[in-house]
Amino acid sequence: MGEIIPERTSLIAAEINIIKHQTEKMVLNNFIEIGRRLAEAKGLIKYGEWGKWLKEEVGFSQNRAEKLMRLYEEFGREQSPLGDAGALGRELPNVSYTHALILLGVPEEDRAQFIRDIDIESMTTRELEQAVNEVKQSQKEKTGLQEALAEEKEKSTRLAQERDNLKKEAGDLRKSKQELKQDVEKKILEIKKLAENSNFKSYQRVSNELAAAQIKLLTSKIAFRFEGLEKAFKELSYEMDLLAKVDEQVYGEYAKKLNGFLVKTMEERMRK
Numbered sequence: 001m002g003e004i005i006p007e008r009t010s011l012i013a014a015e016i017n018i019i020k021h022q023t024e025k026m027v028l029n030n031f032i033e034i035g036r037r038l039a040e041a042k043g044l045i046k047y048g049e050w051g052k053w054l055k056e057e058v059g060f061s062q063n064r065a066e067k068l069m070r071l072y073e074e075f076g077r078e079q080s081p082l083g084d085a086g087a088l089g090r091e092l093p094n095v096s097y098t099h100a101l102i103l104l105g106v107p108e109e110d111r112a113q114f115i116r117d118i119d120i121e122s123m124t125t126r127e128l129e130q131a132v133n134e135v136k137q138s139q140k141e142k143t144g145l146q147e148a149l150a151e152e153k154e155k156s157t158r159l160a161q162e163r164d165n166l167k168k169e170a171g172d173l174r175k176s177k178q179e180l181k182q183d184v185e186k187k188i189l190e191i192k193k194l195a196e197n198s199n200f201k202s203y204q205r206v207s208n209e210l211a212a213a214q215i216k217l218l219t220s221k222i223a224f225r226f227e228g229l230e231k232a233f234k235e236l237s238y239e240m241d242l243l244a245k246v247d248e249q250v251y252g253e254y255a256k257k258l259n260g261f262l263v264k265t266m267e268e269r270m271r272k
Contacts, residue, residue, distance in 0.1 A: 021121070024096045028071075031097050035072030038065050067101060074104055074111075095120055105132045107139055 038060075045053050054060045060068075095103070099120060106114045114135055120128060236258070244251040 028095065028097050028100055031068055031100075032072050032076035035068035035070070036076055039069045039072055042069070070104055071097075071100055074108065075100065098125055099123075099128055102128050102132055106135050110135065110139065 038058075041053070042050055042065075051062050054062060054065050102125070103111060103115070103120075114131075118131055123131070240251060240254060240258070243254065
């Protein structure tokens with residue numbers, strides 16, 4: 001074997017790497033173009049016929065077709081058909097089809113920064129998968145933190161709302177308490193008035209009953225006195241008649257006295 005010439009072998013290695021990268025780039029571009037045409041075809045094929053068409057016409061499974069269309073959706077929409085790297089060249093370095101599929105695991109909003117931050121071309125498939133998994137974990141933690149912050153914000157908003165509601169309820173309770181106090185005072189006054197009114201009515205009733213009893217008593221007394229007076233007057237008249245038969249002069253004197261007494265009594269009664 002001949003002597004190894006370092007300069008030549010280094011040049012050969014560089015040429016191989018260039019061809020390899022060009023091949024990988026070409027393969028990736030071609031897969032993206034296949035994804036473009038698959039997306040177009042899917043829009044034209046009847047529902048339910050997609051899997052059959054893939055198998056019979058291009059020999060693809062639906063899973064592989066979905067991956068190729070995903071590559072087009074993520075990396076090829078701004079690329080002109082067949083050849084112009086355009087946005088793809090700006091976003092993707094020289095990576096293989098396998099690496100491009102792995103990059104789909106990075107959220108779209110973080111992908112460009114992720115590609116700029118690492119040396120994808122020098123990474124193995126396992127290393128790239130690990131880096132993407134770390135991004136996913138970081139994104140998951142970020143999402144979890146955002147959700148926790150959103151939950152805390154919602155909780156704070158809810159607590160603030162509950163606090164405002166409690167303040168309002170406390171104000172309403174104070175107002176209700178004041179209104180209740182006023183209502184109780186009003187009821188007490190009404191009850192007092194009612195009690196006074198009831199006492200007055202009771203007093204009126206008792207007074208009326210007492211007056212009726214007094215009237216009844218006086219009427220009984222008057223009736224008794226009247227009966228006694230009537231009886232005494234009859235007896236007096238009877239005695240006067242006997243006196244008239246015995247002594248007319250004495251009878252005349254007593255008749256005059258009796259007449260004067262009756263007239264005087266009637267006059268006094270009339271003046272009252």
